Amino acid sequence: MELAIDIHAHSVFAGGTRALQISPEKKKENRKIAISHLEKTNFTMPMKGIDLIGTGDSQFSIWTDILKENLVENEKGIFTLKNLSHTSFILQTEIIFTTKIGKRSKITHVIFLFPHFSSIDMFRDLLDSWEVKHKKMARPFVKCHTPNQVSDRINAILDIDPWIEAIPAHIMTPQGVFGSNIRINRLDEFFGDVSSRLRVFETGLSADPEFLALIPELDDRVLISNSDAHSSALHRMGREFTVISLDNFDYNGIISALRNNKIVYTAEFPPEEGRFFLTGHRAGRKSPGLHGENEFCYFSPKHVPKKDVCPICQKNLTVGVYQRCIEISKEQGENRELGSTKPRQEFIRMVPLIDILSHVLKIKTKTAKSLIKNYHKITELLGPEKVIWQMDSNEIVNKTESRVDTKIINAILEVKAGNFTFDVPGFDGVYGSLVIGKKGNFEEINVIISSQKKQQLDKYL
Ligand SMILES: [Zn+2]
Ligand SMILES: [Zn+2]
Structure with a gap:
């Protein structure tokens, strides 16, 4: 079967939109807003044609509790809202990793998918052991000293359960691994050894498979696209998505499809619309x-x-995405030009x-x-x-x-x-x-x- 998925989203607690107005003191009100976000998402996604969406911020305790109370597990690792099951949900979060590269600190966002709530509890224990402030921040920072430490920590998360997946997010934006904010040219310069365990990458709104085909290191990786929506508005949810082909409709089926590149196509924002396409100053x-x-x-x-x-x-x-793709191509020993290498997978703009x-x-x-x-x-x-x-x-x-x-x-x-x-x-x-x-x-x-x-x-x- 084919499934349209959008597995990078956020709750109302993640910052960016209404979250800024939500104060931790207003517990009751917070819950109301958060639940209505869940319900709106449930009704919006079918209009977009998207079957399954990430919950966002799955380890943020207020949100985890709301998810536990309002969702039922229909298939292993796949949830729907009680009584209102139009859209399926998968447990997902985004974490910000930082490490020193030379004297400066580089930030990279990474999406995580979880097979069950108990793996999220173990993930939270790890965050506690690293003294990460995850109770106040829905998208917490994991501060590391070296790329080796980034590697150790992502390995530790992945070792909780073989079905947890880590997906570097919007990889060409300034907050992505190849973005312009401290330019690195190989994945291991940020991720260390865990690079070899990272199979799936998110193109982000600023890039698509054609532009990423300029980067040799991504040739054998899987590219997906998501909305990274911070609100349930129609122009945010599912503005990018991925259609996969899967044998079993459950969490493991989805992860297997991603890992084995069973991507039917991704639906992409044209990169030139993205906020960091060309190099310049506004x-x-x-x-x-x-x-x-x-x-x-x-x-x-x-x-x-x-x-x-x-x-x-x-x-x-x-420095814009297009320039970065060209630079990385050169640094990785090839001088690819746009259009010279066939994209690894189908996509629509x-x-x-x-x-x-x-x-x-x-x-x-x-x-x-x-x-x-x-x-x-x-x-x-x-x-x-x-x-x-x-x-x-x-x-x-x-x-x-x-x-x-x-x-x-x-x-x-x-x-x-x-x-x-x-x-x-x-x-x-x-x-x-x-x-x-x-x-x-x-x-x-x-x-x-x-x-x-x-x-x-x-x-x-
Ligand atoms: Zn992000
Ligand atoms: Zn200037």
Whole structure:
């Protein structure tokens, strides 16, 4: 059977959105918000066409208790909400590992999947023994001194149960292992010996299998894609996902499918939409180096100024995913170019339906009622969002004719045909801006906008 999964998500306790407003004193209120998140997730995922989602933050004790009280185990290691079983859940968390690389400290996020609650208890004991503050933080830090210690600790977690899986998260973002924040070029420079036990890697919103095919070390690894959603809103949940083929619908079946690369395809955000696609400095940045409200620059890898120095503020640019992939390819002894190596697995590039609606209807707030209304109408006519990306274009037209604004349907068809791009593409923490109806070329971008420092710019060009 095929299963659409999104195994990197968060509870409302993980920081990022509403969690900031949740104070530990308001226990009752916290529980209410957390349970309603669970229920919303349960109803949202079927509209997206996703069968199974990670619980997020599974070791965070308030959340663990809520999960224990509200979920029932239907198949071994697979849970659903009591009485409202539309979506399956798997026990999952994300932990932040840090270690010294030279004199600086590097951060890397890692997803963990657990087969049962008792393995989470043992995981928590380990965190206690390392004096990790996991009671106050849903996404705790495991601070290590060396890559060897990172290795020992991940090994210790994996040794709790042979079915626990560790998956380096969003590997090309600044908080991912190959990201720009302290650049390393091999997995063992951060993970030490445990690298050989890591089989599955998350592409993240900023990369996809085509870009990761530039990195030789990932050739025999498995790539998956997840939403990393911090809220149950439609534009967050399942914005990326993975379709796997499995023999047994239970936890072990899912882990076996992942480990053995039974990936049917991943559904990917176009990398150029991601916030760290190109190298650059955004407008209005305060540090390092000052940019005015209208001063910014961004570059394709071959146009990046020497030593990655910003022509506007003279500080180091935020190095983008594309440049990192090229650098790592070179450092690993190959000079791969984009498109020269076939991606290890199938994938589709799509734009989440809610983003298309927001673009066509010119409504920026992605949770606006009129967008949600249109979303519901389209998915009622066509089926879950996932199905739309595989549906024949004629069928889409026939099923929606005269019932959905043709501008919306045309935009969906253009995206299906790959006629879309992001102009400006994402760089230095800013998401790319969607343009539907034309294709992009990211090889020749060399943009510097600076009012006062035009003189200085020329020598960097
Ligand atoms: Zn993360
Ligand atoms: Zn700058």
